[in-house]
Amino acid sequence: MLFLITFYVYALSMEAYLLTLAIGIFVFGVVLALKYLSFHKEETVKQANEQLKDMLHEEKMAHRMYQKDIENYFLTWIHQIKTPITASKLLLERHEAGTVNRVRQEITEIENYTNLALNYLKLLNHETDMVAKSVTLEAVVKPLIKRYALHFIENQTRIHTDNLHQKVTTDAQWLRIMIEQILNNALKYTKSGDIWIAYDSDQKALSIRDNGIGISKADLPKIFEKGYSGTNGRLNEKSSGIGLFVVKQISKKLQHPIEVNSEQGVSTTFTIYFPVDSNLSKM
Structure with missing residues (x-):
């Protein structure tokens, strides 16, 4: 203007x-x-x-959760591993008959807890690969039966196997860890009883059944939750509530669905299902 x-x-x-x-x-x-x-x-x-x-x-929160997860697990792990160590010391001090075999059992328990901790850490690492190959179930199961032979003798538990010459597509190492944790549980709760490990070719399923104390209906839906030991676990000082959680995580990674059926005071059966056909070399 x-x-x-x-x-x-x-x-x-x-x-x-x-x-x-x-x-x-x-x-x-x-x-x-x-x-x-x-x-x-x-x-x-x-x-x-x-x-x-x-x-x-988000990364900070994930890291904090990871740290908390690790801390909680290893606090439980340290508490649990003290039991077989203390038991071994007491056995060695008593000089009773059969001490050597009982100490060997406790050492096996220590090894199991140690391996469980290492495998738990591997599972937390999302970059851990699982390689699927054709393998006979016998090659996976037989070493475990040999490993726990003293436990079977001490508990007066009989082991039965059937159709384990069959081949399945899986990662043998991780499948062995799954079976070992289930077998370890069966041994804890089956005294003077029987454990059956059998493969159903039609269903492509491996079942591990025992006639032990069974699992209550209230506990059954929660047994795969981390840290959950249930009624049976509270009665057994060696129960950490981590073994079956690791089993479930491995089953997801291997894509081997797992289910459990149990009747308290009668029997418990864990069933692992294998893929009908798989062309994958890595999972």
């Missing part, structure tokens, strides 16, 4: 005014465009920063 009045009073050419006005509008438009681009860039950076902050927060 000031320029317009000045041009009008001095009767100056309006073309010069319009040219000046056009240049001013153009410069103003460029400034606005630059401001908008700068604002848009700042907003994009802010959003990226917020996303990074959220991701960092």
Whole structure:
């Protein structure tokens, strides 16, 4: 308006005014465009920063949960492993008949707890691969039966196997860990009884059955939960509530569904199902 009045009073050419006005509008438009681009860039950076902050927060929370998980597990693990160590010391001090075999049993328990801790850590590592190959069930099960031979003798528990010459597609090492934890549980709760390990070719399923004390209906839905030992576990000082949790996690990674059926005071059966056909070399 000031320029317009000045041009009008001095009767100056309006073309010069319009040219000046056009240049001013153009410069103003460029400034606005630059401001908008700068604002848009700042907003994009802010959003990226917020996303990074959220991701960092999630990572921190995940790390804290991981640390808490590890701490809780190893507090339980330390408490549980003291039992066979103390038992071994007491046995060695008594010098009773059969001490050597009983100490060997306790050492087997210590090894089991140690391996369980290592396998638990491996499972927490999401980069752990499982390699599936064709293997006979006998090659997986027989070493475990030999490993726990003294336990079978001491508990007066009879072991029966059937159709284990069959081949399945699995990761033998991780399957062995699954079976060992189930077999270990069966030995704890089956005194002077029987354990059957059999493979059903039609169902593509391996069953581990015992005629021990069984599992109550209230405990049955929760036995695969971490740290849950149930009524039976509270009666057994060697129960950590971690073994069956590890079994469930391995079954998920191997894609071998597992189910359990039990009647208290009668029997318990764990069944592991294998894929009918698998072309996968890695899971």
